[in-house]
Amino acid sequence: MPYQPPIGYVLKQAQSLLRLRMEQELVPLRLTVSQYSCLHALKREPGISAAALARSTFVTRQSMNTMLQLLLDRGLVERPESVENGRALPTTLTAEGANVLDAAQTRVDEVERRMLSGLQHADQAALSRMLSACVNALS
Amino acid sequence: MPYQPPIGYVLKQAQSLLRLRMEQELVPLRLTVSQYSCLHALKREPGISAAALARSTFVTRQSMNTMLQLLLDRGLVERPESVENGRALPTTLTAEGANVLDAAQTRVDEVERRMLSGLQHADQAALSRMLSACVNALS
DNA sequence: TATGGCATGTCAGTATCCTGACATAGTATT
DNA sequence: AATACTATGTCAGGATACTGACATGCCATA
Numbered sequence: 001m002p003y004q005p006p007i008g009y010v011l012k013q014a015q016s017l018l019r020l021r022m023e024q025e026l027v028p029l030r031l032t033v034s035q036y037s038c039l040h041a042l043k044r045e046p047g048i049s050a051a052a053l054a055r056s057t058f059v060t061r062q063s064m065n066t067m068l069q070l071l072l073d074r075g076l077v078e079r080p081e082s083v084e085n086g087r088a089l090p091t092t093l094t095a096e097g098a099n100v101l102d103a104a105q106t107r108v109d110e111v112e113r114r115m116l117s118g119l120q121h122a123d124q125a126a127l128s129r130m131l132s133a134c135v136n137a138l139s
Numbered sequence: 140m141p142y143q144p145p146i147g148y149v150l151k152q153a154q155s156l157l158r159l160r161m162e163q164e165l166v167p168l169r170l171t172v173s174q175y176s177c178l179h180a181l182k183r184e185p186g187i188s189a190a191a192l193a194r195s196t197f198v199t200r201q202s203m204n205t206m207l208q209l210l211l212d213r214g215l216v217e218r219p220e221s222v223e224n225g226r227a228l229p230t231t232l233t234a235e236g237a238n239v240l241d242a243a244q245t246r247v248d249e250v251e252r253r254m255l256s257g258l259q260h261a262d263q264a265a266l267s268r269m270l271s272a273c274v275n276a277l278s
Numbered sequence: 279t280a281t282g283g284c285a286t287g288t289c290a291g292t293a294t295c296c297t298g299a300c301a302t303a304g305t306a307t308t
Numbered sequence: 309a310a311t312a313c314t315a316t317g318t319c320a321g322g323a324t325a326c327t328g329a330c331a332t333g334c335c336a337t338a
Contacts, residue, residue, distance in 0.1 A: 006251060007255065007267050007270070008157055008161075008247070011150070011157065012197065013197070014274050014277075015150050016197045017273075017274055018147055018273070021277050022147075034294090034295095049317090052316095058151065058152070058155040060295070061316075061317075062295080062296075062318080063295050063296075066294080067294095085303095085304090086303065087304075087316045088316055111277075112146065114277065115147070116146065118273070118275065118276045119269060123269055124146065126265065127146060127266070127269045127270075128149055130265070130266045131146070131150060131152075132149055133257040134254045134255065134257075134258075135152050136257065137253055137254050137256050138156045138253065173324090188287090189286080189287070198324095199326060199327085201287090201326075201327085202325050204287070205325080206324090206325095225286085225333070225334070226285075226286045226287070226334075227285080228287075
């Protein structure tokens with residue numbers, strides 16, 4: 001009877017390995033996984049605030065603002081210095097940011113494809129559904 | 140047709156939330172999740188080296204040695220200063236370390252039980268199997 | 279024997295992310 | 309209108325993990 005690792009451990013293992021592979025693929029683009037996640041969220045929701053961006057990417061808003069500063073310096077994102085209504089500063093991708101994201105997306109998709117290569121299509125849907133159920137149960 | 144988040148994102152979401160809940164449960168024991176993982180691995184493999192411990196818990200051996208120093212200071216683990224054969228220093232749990240781990244294990248098990256509460260028993264096995272398949276595909 | 283390769287432990291420096299705190303702007307409540 | 313509440317952005321400080329480098333001890337191979 002072999003040792004049966006708890007699901008939490010396998011979950012951690014899978015996520016760590018996925019992150020590592022993504023990190024390796026993104027090195028040539030000088031992008032960390034967190035930065036990629038940030039650009040990805042910005043494409044989905046242009047003009048989102050930094051705080052909302054932080055929630056999307058599972059970091060604090062302080063960390064997000066530090067990250068955004070780096071991306072600003074590289075010219076991948078844009079942000080007004082002030083806004084007439086409200087406090088939130090809407091952030092958007094620049095043209096170059098969109099280009100870098102596209103290149104990153106290609107590589108990330110390939111990693112994900114490889115990760116799922118051992119699963120049938122129906123299994124992939126089931127995996128997604130079960131993970132979502134886990135998230136809901138802990139929310 | 141709703142937006143379909145990639146599995147990598149759901150995976151990250153689940154793992155982040157699980158870690159957060161574990162962290163919250165372990166606060167009263169003054170234990171981080173990494174420290175819990177370390178004690179857990181030590182119970183499974185008494186006398187394991189710090190480098191092997193690091194691999195088990197997905198950190199570098201440098202980080203593990205820092206962590207072990209904290210656990211040593213709290214008297215939760217033991218480690219000889221030298222050994223006659225080889226270079227690896229075998230680390231073991233102290234009695235108090237085993238006690239703290241037991242208390243932590245109870246809380247962690249409860250979190251995992253909650254996470255899986257929405258899944259049938261067969262689904263839990265399937266989830267574990269599919270996550271392992273992902274790990275294998277990326278290894 | 280001796281030489282190279284590999285694993286372990288450790289030191290130093292850096293990067294990243296976190297917690298705590300505060301000011302500001304909008305919203306809800308009384 | 310006045311007050312409390314929430315959300316956002318920002319500053320400061322600290323905790324944690326990482327990369328790079330080096331010495332030491334085992335093992336395989338020439």
